[in-house]
Amino acid sequence: MEPRYDHAEVEKKIYEQWEQSGYFNPDKLPGDRTEPFTIIMPPPNANGALHAGHAMFVTIEDIMIRFARMQGKKALWLPGTDHAGFETQVVYERKLEKEGRSRFDLTREELYKEIWDFTQEHKKNTEAGLRSLGASCDWSREKFTLDPEIIKIVYATFKRLSDDKLLYRGKRIVSWCSKHQTSFSDLEIEDVERVDPLYYLQYGPFVIATARPETKFGDKYVVMHPDDPRYAQYKEGDKIDLEWINGPITATVIKDDAIDMAFGTGAMTITPWHDATDFAIAERHGLEKEQVIDERGKLLPIAGEFAGMKIAEARPKIVEKLAAKGLLIKTDEHYKHVVRTCYKCGTILEPQIKDQWFIKTKPLAASAIQAIEDGSIVFIPEHYKKICLHWLENIIDWNISRQIAWGIPIPAKLCDSCGEGIVDLDDSIHKCPKCGGALRKDPDTFDTWFSSGQWPFATLGYPDGKDFKTYYPTDVMETAGEIIFFWVTRMIMLGLYATGEIPFKNVYLHGLVLDAKGQKMSKSKGNVINPLELTEKYGTDALRIALVIGNTPGTSLALSEDRIRGYRNFSTKLWNIARFIQMNKPENFAGANMDIANREEVKELQALKTEITKHIEGFEFHLAAEKLYHYVWHTFADKIIEAEKKKLSDGTKAEKSESYAMLEYLLLGSLKMLHPFMPFVTEAIYQIFRPGKILMIEKW
């Protein structure tokens, strides 16, 4: 053995050996394995390079899979990649921008084709990256979210939701991004606190307060609380003629409980097309709704002289005119409120009334809540349970339509004459069943999370696939705590709905990987760590164990190069322990006959094994890894080997043999336990001592 472990040389060779052995595929594992253990990999987005978060999930999931495999289970880790709809389109649009092009210069088909090629390229890089991180996943079962068999399952769920009346097409308020030209669900929105002026405007006999004067052109309803004594003289339905921004109008009085008497003057006018609260009031009272701002964020002709202006440009001019007409009573310049922005570009989102497909989430959430509350699904760490339940209990209907090209096309037809939407999987409906009108294809695509939400059963070939029957429900869903609502809750809801069973028994959530200073990694800060650079420098094993030790589930981890270097030293240490033992192998050693079972050191190792097993089964990987590290270095190397040195040099032949037998036993035992954490170096050493064997499938 070389004095120093050369990870670069060893890792590639060993991964190839594993892959060629076929043992990543549970069907090809030796022995009679009945108990399945399944993890579906959270598919990385096929739109960029691997980042530290990927290294984190690979490490944790690979630990569980390798452990299960060594325990004799049918261990399946199913890999995949995600087309990542909107996310990818945003990445691609940025690329277009840099090239001086725009998505709006391309037809949907052209754009789709370009992004397809782009993702296929990234997909290859992603797969190579996962391999170099040591992922022992079954490549023969790899899936892509746009594979035809996946889309087929997604479509079937869509149809079933429609048949079960859990899907509707509705004119509802959605959040609209004027830059990206698409609507969102409630999750793609980032609330930002801002301080803006609040304008008090004279509206006939009333004074109303608003932060958005530019939406007020069409306001013809003035609303107050039914119990407000200040407005007791006004009755619902009263008509009042008044002078407004662009001339005289007739306002109608409405009374509604939604009004907060303490805010402003207790009276407000409503803009149902551009505000969710106002929309709800309008729905309750059957009021007219009128669009004031278009999809590009510009004022419509209703704004008169201001038509065609962007909001930012129009607002001060409108305020100026209001002041000139004597309608501006006062301005409170320090009104603190929250505006909703696009989580990608920060553009202030404009609520718009749009025809979109919505899923009625309440019934789906109810069964998810039950599965979580009765403990069928367990969260690690535990506190995510409460977070999840809180979200599910307050869930709102889910807009799954996106006005972007990159995604799974929504299999539906739309009727322009009556507004009906009809689910049509096989392009067989050509006339509106409601009014007989002409139909056109719905141009929209699904929210990417609608398909990802079906990932656990879709990848396993629901409903008839053999894999589905064997491996579902899966054992663990391991992913980033960040995407708990986007993904985890949706998988639970859709999994239970489609299959009647939970999609996974355990949810393990890891935290963010931060830079050495504890800051979030981002491209703009330039502090993004490329895991593959680190593995090249220090070895994959060093990176992996650095990501595990001291990292409790759910909490973020500051990753410094110092840390990884420290664990690289551990790889070297392990290598040298092996080298020392190998150098002391007696000639004609007959190890099989040595009786060492009663040695204290052997018992100690067995006790350690019990602890490590318990920790891994309890998802306490940080404790397992730390104890192993400590044992190997400070007990095995520092104490046991040091104590045996004398016997190895001066002992009788029998003593030498016994010492060697014991050290070899302890070494191989340690390697086994370390293998899930540091697969490469342990495999390399193991095969030196046991030529022809593969540690990956040795018995735990």
Next chain:
RNA sequence: GCGCGCUUAGCUCAGCGGUAGAGCAACUCGUUUACACCGAGUGGGCCGGGGGUUCAACUCCCUCAGCGCGCACCA
């Protein structure tokens, strides 16, 4: 506003009813069957403040403070 966390050695964090732990960093000494990517050792902590439960609290409960995050239609 509601909810969820965090606060332990210089730094990053484990531990969570029974005499304070690791890695990194610092300091001293050391080349002896592997390993200087090493070994032997040292220093360093009112375990955020206050109160309570207990024979016993860093650990459980309450409260305050600071920090972080999530959710939320007050115009």
